[in-house]
Amino acid sequence: MLRQKLKNMPVNRYIDMGAFLFLAVFPLLFTPFRTELMAKVLVYIIFAISLDLLWGYTGLMSMGHAVLFGSGGYIIALSYTFLKGVPWYMQQAGVEKIPALFSPLLNPAAAFLLALLIPGLIAAFLGTFIFSSRISGVFFSLITLALAQIFELFVTNQHEYTNGSNGLGGLERSLLGSGPLSLNALYYILFAVVLLVYFFCIWLTNTRFGTVLQAIRENEARLTFLGYKPNRFKIAVYVVSGVLAGLAGVLYIPTNGFISPTEVGLTLSTLLLVWVAIGGRGNLTGAIVGTILINWAQTLLSEQISDYWMLIMGIVVLAFVFFLPAGLIGKLISSQYARASARRRNAELEQKEAC
């Protein structure tokens, strides 16, 4: 049974396995500096997978996904900051002690749960309003775009609580009150979470729920004729995607040690789209590959061409939209199908000739 399943696996799963193997041994082969970068890439992979669920499988292009990421991140960041006492930027603003609203954040477990819950609630709220009427996908993208901008504004504006555009720094590398972790320990925890999220998504996309999502992407009207209510599924996948994005945000804090409004606003949201667009949507592999590729390209090439990086990315994305709309992995999968069906056709032809 397993053998049959392995034989029928699409080629991109082999790439997944290769990527995970590479990620597993990465810290043993490379310097701590590079490992630290790869740890951040691991966080971004979780983030990209969450968008792939929403955009790749369901066809909902969220241009403000970093809001959900940033909400989770900021909640944990505030929690870590408050654990060290009333931060000086709050004292400067005249706030003497931690407001009662934030007191749950002093408990690491409660903060963790909140950091997953709040993005889910935001997604549920937005989803209920946007998906419950006959709004086309474009409006969803525009509204999430506006949301990203407003979120950045909001966080910057609430500087008595968030230290505004200066961001929150000095955040320690710990999770759930574990105390300081070594880099390798954090790396492998992140890697384990990536695997968990990956297998969860593989399972989810292979259930009937996952099939319905893809049906929404392909032909929502037909799905409605068959008796399904697409809006419920859209809200559900948005919440799942939101919680995963929040999880990525939570993990971002110990990995990066710092968070600021610009890091979790429009720029990251649109960057995320680029990773998934170039890697390929709708197969999870593209999200993984695109994120790793672009982040490392940015790091390795930025020594020479840091100035031109954004321009190059813009041109590359344009080229991909015209020539490789399915992304790298998408093209790989479709060429695998093309070869397989060509093989089948040839076999049929040979059979006919033999008769």
Added chain:
Amino acid sequence: MFALLLANGVNSAALLLLTALGLVIIMGHMKVVNLAHGELIMVGAYAAYYISTVLKLPYVFSIIGAFLITGLLGAAVERLVIRRLYGKTGETLLATYALSLVIQQTVRFISGPELKYVNIPLDGTLELGGVPVPYYNLVILLVAALALLATWLLIHKTTLGKQIRAITENRSMTGCLGINTQRIDTITFTYGTALAGLAGAMLAPIRTVSPFMGVQYLTDAFLNVVIGGVDSLFGTAFSAALIGESVTVLGGFWNDVGAKILIFVIIIILIRFKPEGMFSKEKR
């Protein structure tokens, strides 16, 4: 205080209308979502900067120049990028986003990332019922009204406008009747982007000109168009007035950012109940 806020609100509304006018044409009549609209506004602002500050010509030339230059850029964009993506909204969003990056960075290279300043062409204020109103605000209002009128005349009173409306309603049939839809598409898109350039030229004296100034106008313009009704000029004007006034007045009494957030939430709720906008002619 309230009167001052109202007067400033009129100014915000006029600016919002200018930025959204081009979008109504492109999104309403061509059904194309152009995420590079903000960058086109920025190009208009830079064109105005160069013409007025570097070439030191009177500002009228800046306005006309920005209109023409941005229109030209729009024509190029339409033929090279937009034309191949008609009907594919997902790809159009991604492609126009990439385009906005390219335009942004190109301007940054040509002109440098530092902020540029354009002098207000008409200094001085007028006392209107105790409220100081800068002359330039009146100019903005005038230009916005003229642009609205000109656009309305173009769409509803000219043959070209009739052709544009025909394409909006049924592209293939219009093509079958012998009308060159591709040429009309280019003209429509060019006009829309030229309007964006015009908005940029009017914005340049009162905002700092930088390669990154475009993005905020993008979302405001889109929300405006969506609320007013994607294919309704009157709806866009009305909601521009509404949003512009509300944000300014609320911002004055409460807090700028709070006002924006509140308006945003209200817009989301409005969209829930009237997704086609307030004055849309489409019946769903």
